[in-house]
Amino acid sequence: MSVASVFPQLEPLLPRVSKPIQYVGGELGAVAKDWDAATVRWALMYPDAYEVGLPNQGVQILYEVLNELPDVLAERTYAVWPDLEELMRAHGVPQFTVDAHRPVRAFDVLGLSFATELGYTNMLSALDLAGIPLRSADRGAEDPIVLAGGHAAFNPEPIADFLDAAVLGDGEEAVLEITGILRDWKAEGRPGGRDELLLRLARTESIYVPRFYDVDYLSDGRIQRVVPNRPDVPFRVAKRTTMDLDAWPYPKKPLVPLAETVHERYAVEIFRGCTRGCRFCQAGMITRPVRERSITTVGQMVRDGLEFSGFSEVGLLSLSSADHSEIGDMCSGLADQYADSNVSLSLPSTRVDAFNIDLAQELSRNGRRTGLTFAPEGGSERIRKVINKMVTEEDLIRTVVTAYSNGWRQVKLYFMCGLPTETDEDVLQIARMAHEVIKAGRAAAGTKDIRCTVSIGGFVPKPHTPFQWAPMTSPEVIDHRLKLLKQEINSDRSLGRAIGYRYHDGEPSLIEGLLSRGDRRVGAVVRRVWEKGGRFDGWSEHFSYARWVEAAAEVLPEFGVDLDWFTTRERDQAEVLPWDHLDSGLDKDWLWQDWQDSMSEYEQDDCRWTPCFDCGVCPSMDTEIQIGPTGRKLLPLTPVNGMRVPA
Amino acid sequence: MAKKQPPGGQAPVVQRIRIRYAKRGPLRFTSHRDFARAFERALLRAGVPIAFSQGFTPHPKISYASAAPTGVASEAEYLEIGLRERVDPARLRAALDAALSPGLDVIEAVVASEGTGLADRIEASRWRIELSQVDPAAAARAVDAFRAADDVQVERMTKQGRRAFDARAAVTRIVLEERSGVPSEAGAAPCAIIDLVVRQVTPAVRPDDVLSGLRAVAGLEPPVPPRVTRLAQGLLTSQGEIVDPLEADREDASIGGR
Incomplete structure (x- = not known):
């Protein structure tokens, strides 16, 4: 039975909302497939506004991988802003996909990608607008499987009640396997109903079905144990790792929106994973091992992606792009190819060394110069040892001097506030560092006309990192330190004038911390906040700290815990963590040792260049580091003569 | 340096x-x-x-x-x-x-072609406004009242804040189309269609300003958002017709073979 578009009902509402184009679809790269010809149908959601969600790589990759299958259809849906939500409720328009404007409830799967926990309330809005019961337990045969992925899915416990399943790690192969299971189950006439389908998913041992696990608590509020309540469900669920990125060169046809979005560029992942070992970095811990995409595949993707999309900017993405074994040849090869064009190439740079400037210099040969960003993360030498960010102040000064003497007039520096063991003094060092940067920069550039921007993010301890046991610093202390830092930056007016200062208040970080390390009891808080109108919690104009604090105070006491218990409390080694049954490959004993090393300011090397330090990932996940160099080079592009009619 | x-x-x-x-x-x-x-x-x-x-x-x-x-x-x-x-x-x-x-x-x-630029060849626009679920007779009364007025003050939010201006003087033509009553899309609801020509002036008078004007002079309130289409832009002839701004370039190309 075909499913009708809701566009006729939606269209009269669009002139009454802001930026209606975001709800219309019509992107280049979007695929319109026949509903009736598909046997398995996915709705993919990035639970934030279209302008943030559309560029998301994960969704774009899975959208393309799924739509390449002849009998599979995938469409996309995003969070609607409150102005449209209100009109949709008033006029009975359900949550829809932007591709063919089909109601989300009609799909077999609603797959949500959670890059951040602050999208949880938007998920509830979407489910509710779709007419899908919020709780997994209340869903029936007509409802889609609600599936979470993305980094936040490494601890989906705070939304476990709302999810049917979660996938940890890379999604390319997981969506194909899930599609296969669904296809078979539907072809067999849906034996055993929803329960049987979820059981088949759980039996893969790499798809987490929360309802098949019971959580018991101790009288002091800690978790006693998490155990399967079905005989053939695994005790631990393993993450997925896509090996050989050259075999998965997605997105090939990037989505090009009509609406303005946060990233207007063709992004290519040049590698996945990172073993630098920054102790705060969840991405670096859960995406191991390092898997490089080869220089030739990257070159081909850039060429095809630009030709397809018409983008004039390319981002070479990864967790630390300068670490690619072929990065030098890659940058000079691409610079050669685009020397006579107005394409700008960028390398989001986080590594603090002069090599990075050489690369940036190379990429900007055609005059399209992009910004330089460095992330020392900690202000003092001591705190950088605690977080294992192996950068000395001399490294930083040398790097920015190179940048300023090569013509850059502005650099951005990223730091964190609220790190474990941090004191006021550690944070004030950021000001001194920035002062030194400006002094050295002025001397090198021979002009006073240089700037640096200091950006401070709040530290949030994340699951599967050595800091998963760490206490958070209270928002009051964070805000106090940020104020002291501002004063210190401006203590020298001449230097202070050249320094931009950006920071986030401590309150949103505390809530992110609650959601990151929460357990199933936190689900009641999420629901309460959503019921009180919580939406778009990643947006400062929508986020309400008071609403979260109130909701936590209403629902948590029943369990004998509170907001502080989840955030500012330090955990001990014996405590069962809510995500212990979810296997990122990292050995918990190794993580604990790294946490202890952190306290004694002992640094850990990178296993790409030093022997394996037994973090546990490769043997437990049966994976290995995949790096070059391949020894190949990028060849010059043959110029395209005259106009072409795009496919 | x-x-x-x-x-x-x-x-x-x-x-x-x-x-x-x-x-x-x-x-x-x-x-x-x-x-x-x-x-x-x-x-x-x-x-x-x-x-x-x-x-x-x-x-x-x-x-x-x-x-x-x-x-x-x-x-x-x-x-x-x-x-x-x-x-x-x-x-x-x-x-x-x-x-x-x-x-x-x-x-x-x-x-x-050489000669006048594109901007100099555009002084007015022709618009079609489809008012679905609006009784053509009511629309006709509003259009008549608008045409009869010398000055129709409307308000709009601009970058400078809320400002009031006349929406009447810039309008050189406003008539109810004869095929009003026949909706452009399937459905039995009545539909009124307005044919409108507006001069480019400052502040700009846009179709929604004219609709505000119809509300002001005759209380016309479309129940659903109107569908508006710009049909033409160009210079206005003395008969009130709009001249295609590319006409001169086409003529020039056929003569000069550029």
Whole structure:
């Protein structure tokens, strides 16, 4: 039975909302497939506004991988802003996909990608607008499987009640396997109903079905144990790792929106994973091992992606792009190819060394110069040892001097506030560092006309990192330190004038911390906040700290815990963590040792260049580091003569 | 220390092309900025030898005539591009049309002749306003009242805040179409269609200002948002007809064979 578009009902509402184009679809790269010809149908959601969600790589990759299958259809849906939500409720328009404007409830799967926990309330809005019961337990045969992925899915416990399943790690192969299971189950006439389908998913041992696990608590509020309540469900669920990125060169046809979005560029992942070992970095811990995409595949993707999309900017993405074994040849090869064009190439740079400037210099040969960003993360030498960010102040000064003497007039520096063991003094060092940067920069550039921007993010301890046991610093202390830092930056007016200062208040970080390390009891808080109108919690104009604090105070006491218990409390080694049954490959004993090393300011090397330090990932996940160099080079592009009619 | 110098070497413009394009269906919700981004990408996708400005951040040479408001469809939007190589306008039209999403449609491309610029050839727009679920008789009374008035004050939010202005003087034609009552799409609800010609003035009088005017003079309140389409732009003849702004370029091309 075909499913009708809701566009006729939606269209009269669009002139009454802001930026209606975001709800219309019509992107280049979007695929319109026949509903009736598909046997398995996915709705993919990035639970934030279209302008943030559309560029998301994960969704774009899975959208393309799924739509390449002849009998599979995938469409996309995003969070609607409150102005449209209100009109949709008033006029009975359900949550829809932007591709063919089909109601989300009609799909077999609603797959949500959670890059951040602050999208949880938007998920509830979407489910509710779709007419899908919020709780997994209340869903029936007509409802889609609600599936979470993305980094936040490494601890989906705070939304476990709302999810049917979660996938940890890379999604390319997981969506194909899930599609296969669904296809078979539907072809067999849906034996055993929803329960049987979820059981088949759980039996893969790499798809987490929360309802098949019971959580018991101790009288002091800690978790006693998490155990399967079905005989053939695994005790631990393993993450997925896509090996050989050259075999998965997605997105090939990037989505090009009509609406303005946060990233207007063709992004290519040049590698996945990172073993630098920054102790705060969840991405670096859960995406191991390092898997490089080869220089030739990257070159081909850039060429095809630009030709397809018409983008004039390319981002070479990864967790630390300068670490690619072929990065030098890659940058000079691409610079050669685009020397006579107005394409700008960028390398989001986080590594603090002069090599990075050489690369940036190379990429900007055609005059399209992009910004330089460095992330020392900690202000003092001591705190950088605690977080294992192996950068000395001399490294930083040398790097920015190179940048300023090569013509850059502005650099951005990223730091964190609220790190474990941090004191006021550690944070004030950021000001001194920035002062030194400006002094050295002025001397090198021979002009006073240089700037640096200091950006401070709040530290949030994340699951599967050595800091998963760490206490958070209270928002009051964070805000106090940020104020002291501002004063210190401006203590020298001449230097202070050249320094931009950006920071986030401590309150949103505390809530992110609650959601990151929460357990199933936190689900009641999420629901309460959503019921009180919580939406778009990643947006400062929508986020309400008071609403979260109130909701936590209403629902948590029943369990004998509170907001502080989840955030500012330090955990001990014996405590069962809510995500212990979810296997990122990292050995918990190794993580604990790294946490202890952190306290004694002992640094850990990178296993790409030093022997394996037994973090546990490769043997437990049966994976290995995949790096070059391949020894190949990028060849010059043959110029395209005259106009072409795009496919 | 060397002074900052913009990188030079952008190729000069050797040919100018004027383009008429349409914004149709759901893509009428494209804002002007959205269209401009999509058009720049379409130039790249189609391999058009667009010229760039000099300077630190070279921009493609594109100039737009007044763009229809977001949410308003159009059959008559115009722009001009500068090229660094000569092209065949018919091939350019086809390549650009294929490179843009369906609904953003390139209708015509002509080589620009010498003489007046595009902006000097546009002084008025013709609009069609479809008022679905509005009784044609009520619409006719409102249109008559509007036409009879000397001055119709309306208010609109502008960048300078709320301002009041006259929506009547700029309107050179406002009539209820005879085929009103026959909805353009299936459905039994009545529909009134207004044919409107408005001069470009400052502050601009847009179709929604005229609708505000109809509300002001006769209390006309459409129950659903009207569908508005720009049908033409150009100079106004003494008979009140609109002259196609590309007409002169076409004539010039057929005479001079440029």
